[in-house]
Amino acid sequence: MYKSIFNIIIVASLLSSCKDIPRDNLLDPQNPNSYQQPTVLLEAFVNTNNPYSYNLWALQALDSIAEIYDGRVVIAEYHRNTSQYTDPLADPLFELLYDKYVQNSASSVKGVPDIFINGTGNRVQGASSVSSVINRLNAVLADLVILENHYTLQPGEAKINASEISASCKIARLGNRSSENLLLKMILLQRINNQELKRVVRDLKKSTVISRLEAGEIKTINFDPVSFTEKPDEIIFSLTSSDELIVYQSIQVAL
Amino acid sequence: MRKATITFLLILAAIFLFCDAEKLFRKSPAIEEMTIQPKQVNPFDTVYAEVKATNPEEGILSYEWSISPDQGIFLDAIDNPAVRWVAPTAGGDYTFKVKVSNSYKSTERDESVKVIEAGLPIVRILSPDDGDYFIQLNEITIQAEAFHNNGINKVSLYIDDQLISEKSGSSSNQYNFQFTPDTTYLGKTEIKLTALANFSLTEGADSISVFIEGILPGKVNRILNL
Numbered sequence: 001m002y003k004s005i006f007n008i009i010i011v012a013s014l015l016s017s018c019k020d021i022p023r024d025n026l027l028d029p030q031n032p033n034s035y036q037q038p039t040v041l042l043e044a045f046v047n048t049n050n051p052y053s054y055n056l057w058a059l060q061a062l063d064s065i066a067e068i069y070d071g072r073v074v075i076a077e078y079h080r081n082t083s084q085y086t087d088p089l090a091d092p093l094f095e096l097l098y099d100k101y102v103q104n105s106a107s108s109v110k111g112v113p114d115i116f117i118n119g120t121g122n123r124v125q126g127a128s129s130v131s132s133v134i135n136r137l138n139a140v141l142a143d144l145v146i147l148e149n150h151y152t153l154q155p156g157e158a159k160i161n162a163s164e165i166s167a168s169c170k171i172a173r174l175g176n177r178s179s180e181n182l183l184l185k186m187i188l189l190q191r192i193n194n195q196e197l198k199r200v201v202r203d204l205k206k207s208t209v210i211s212r213l214e215a216g217e218i219k220t221i222n223f224d225p226v227s228f229t230e231k232p233d234e235i236i237f238s239l240t241s242s243d244e245l246i247v248y249q250s251i252q253v254a255l
Numbered sequence: 256m257r258k259a260t261i262t263f264l265l266i267l268a269a270i271f272l273f274c275d276a277e278k279l280f281r282k283s284p285a286i287e288e289m290t291i292q293p294k295q296v297n298p299f300d301t302v303y304a305e306v307k308a309t310n311p312e313e314g315i316l317s318y319e320w321s322i323s324p325d326q327g328i329f330l331d332a333i334d335n336p337a338v339r340w341v342a343p344t345a346g347g348d349y350t351f352k353v354k355v356s357n358s359y360k361s362t363e364r365d366e367s368v369k370v371i372e373a374g375l376p377i378v379r380i381l382s383p384d385d386g387d388y389f390i391q392l393n394e395i396t397i398q399a400e401a402f403h404n405n406g407i408n409k410v411s412l413y414i415d416d417q418l419i420s421e422k423s424g425s426s427s428n429q430y431n432f433q434f435t436p437d438t439t440y441l442g443k444t445e446i447k448l449t450a451l452a453n454f455s456l457t458e459g460a461d462s463i464s465v466f467i468e469g470i471l472p473g474k475v476n477r478i479l480n481l
Contacts, residue, residue: 112471
């Protein structure tokens with residue numbers, strides 16, 4: 001009898017104490033004070049099919065930046081044609097994105113290399129050496145990587161067969177505020193070689209607009225299967241504003 | 256008619272009553288000659304100034320010299336018909352003024368002397384900033400100010416020690432230059448402005464370094480079928 005009463009008291013006290021567990025985990029979306037470290041998206045528009053070194057310098061600088069900011073940046077390399085040089089890795093889809101970025105930047109000058117940092121917020125265009133690009137990127141990234149970020153991205157398991165890939169990603173809204181009009185982008189990367197073509201974008205898919213994400217809410221985005229001729233090596237998921245101009249959070253996963 | 260005559264007489268009476276009526280009919284001293292020697296000097300040079308005047312009235316004449324702006328030093332009392340003045344270090348145009356008075360009235364005359372300052376013009380590049388980055392084939396605007404007390408003769412823009420353009424001196428002291436770096440400019444590039452002062456022909460300069468970044472310009476739209 002005493003034993004039963006004792007057990008009941010123990011269970012009751014456990015239940016009551018469980019109810020009061022403070023939600024103080026900074027990564028817990030239910031914690032109104034939660035936040036995450038940002039992962040900054042660097043989108044480099046380049047042309048590697050020309051006799052000049054500018055684009056190679058920029059790509060080498062990005063290699064260094066990837067080492068310096070290990071895990072704090074993700075890099076996508078979009079190839080595009082210029083007025084004189086066509087690039088076999090160019091895609092009209094990338095040109096539309098580039099047009100949109102340039103039109104919404106402080107300078108409307110087009111030309112590669114052209115690196116956009118978290119959308120159109122910051123831009124590093126041109127190169128005169130590897131170190132000049134590193135210095136300019138460093139000047140921007142040093143401030144960006146220490147900001148608090150209120151989104152968490154968690155990729156689901158990607159399913160790949162011979163010609164198709166299916167992927168999903170969870171988005172959690174951290175902090176105590178809701179957000180509206182978001183877009184999740186899936187950027188498929190291929191490592192063509194270990195020199196200048198390490199992170200070549202081969203395809204780009206967008207979710208439908210996420211009209212609202214409440215504070216603490218978690219949403220799963222499933223992308224339609226994407227067909228490919230050459231298997232991608234990595235995926236970048238990137239959460240942006242619905243007009244794609246602001247990148248809020250990104251994550252990269254190997255396939 | 257009678258009323259008008261009375262009014263005129265009343266006004267005349269008021270003038271005699273409230274003014275020094277005698278003064279009205281007295282004559283001012285006549286300045287015959289004012290000499291300033293030399294008219295262009297260097298700092299610390301001595302300038303000799305003399306006035307010759309006649310007095311149409313009885314009595315003696317008195318003199319009062321002044322200089323504007325009020326710089327430099329008078330070596331003699333400023334109430335003499337001739338004075339010596341030591342030029343200041345700051346260049347520019349200085350105006351000698353002399354006031355010659357008799358017991359009733361005075362006459363003034365002024366004449367200027369130019370002080371040639373040996374100091375260098377002040378030149379300052381306002382924009383761009385040192386270390387700024389620019390893209391090849393895109394215009395750079397260079398804003399600067401240049402000043403010298405004797406005015407600026409010309410301002411010259413040099414890129415990597417090569418003369419690009421020149422502008423005449425401006426009273427606003429503000430100068431704008433445009434420069435479009437072609438493909439020969441890449442990396443660290445020096446922008447230098449020199450300013451040449453009037454008269455002394457001393458030259459001041461300011462320089463900054465910027466970075467010119469190479470790009471492959473333009474795009475091909477046809478692949479979009481736009």
